[in-house]
Amino acid sequence: MQHFASDNYAPVHPEVMAAIIAANDGAAVSYGDDPVSVRLQERATEVFGEHARIFPVLNGTGANVISLMATTPRWGGVIASDVAHVHTDENGAPERVGGLKILAAPSVEGRIGPDAVDRYAGDLGNAHRAQPAVLSLTQVTELGTVYSPADLKLLADTAHSVGLRVHVDGSRLANAAATLGVGLREITSDVGVDIVSLGAAKNGGMLGEAVVVLADGAAGSGGSGGAAAGLAEAVPYLRKATMQLASKTRFVSAQLLALLGEPGTPTSGTGEGAPLWLRNAAHSNAMAARLRAGVEAAELTEIVRITCPxxxxxVFATLPRPAADRLRAHARFYDWAPGETPDRVEVRWMCAWNTTEADVDGFVRALSDVL
Structure with a gap:
């Protein structure tokens, strides 16, 4: 059976698997003091900037919780969209584990604007309210949309102007960069992001993500000073305390290094010369575009309604519930939300690095058949 349910369903990319096997060579110092992790740190400065510090962790929820704990005091709050993964899909981990308060702001197609900061900035200094300390943005958003560099710069500047840090939940950061035609640095360090949860598993990895500390200054300082060294100093302790420190870190680092590229290799590019993260993300994006185009070309849009960019x-779409149920005999996918009427449902069709053109075309034919 084909799958269009999640990019988490995809297998490990062969280049990532080869890197894991290569790392499995003799003994190596544990907890991140191994040669692979050292090379990963070197590569992080090439990809994200000279101040970047990278900390491999076990999963995305752990990366988010550590990032938010590092940027937020015990009495603090996290401004995020009302559909943010940290708010809706992590079983309250930021609250339960981190002791934080999620301050949800209304989103449009998954994105929030500077008004999300303005909405809570008035609570600063009010002992009766959780104190907003960090703005958390999801890139790509939960609805498959992307923040432009200009959007991110405006949001970061707004957050910094009132003393907030900026976190990016980048479980699909690679897909956003591929869409925008930029490197990872251009949508993180260069626009004022302080800390990133860097995804790997959804883009060809086996397991493991990373926390990447980017800033080297206090919130709103524009990257000067030394206060942000506190973030990099805090993360190792938080990583251990939240059970996200792998003893054999080299095997997580090897995956990240395979995706980002070895030190000295290109950080962007096209074709086979591009780093693996970009090749994988560009391909999965192209397959989603092909899927949407196939639905539109099949003249199904009177019945299947695309709901988001x-x-x-x-691809998000609504269609009749019976048709969605019949289509699941061909491919697995998830319901996302109720449709426009009780007899319809909104579904999510996700493509991955290993989705093929034949997979997409077969899915479109099956959709035509069930309708």
């Missing part, structure tokens, strides 16, 4: 590797 297809900026990255996911």
């Amino acid at each position: 297809t900026d990255a590797n996911v």
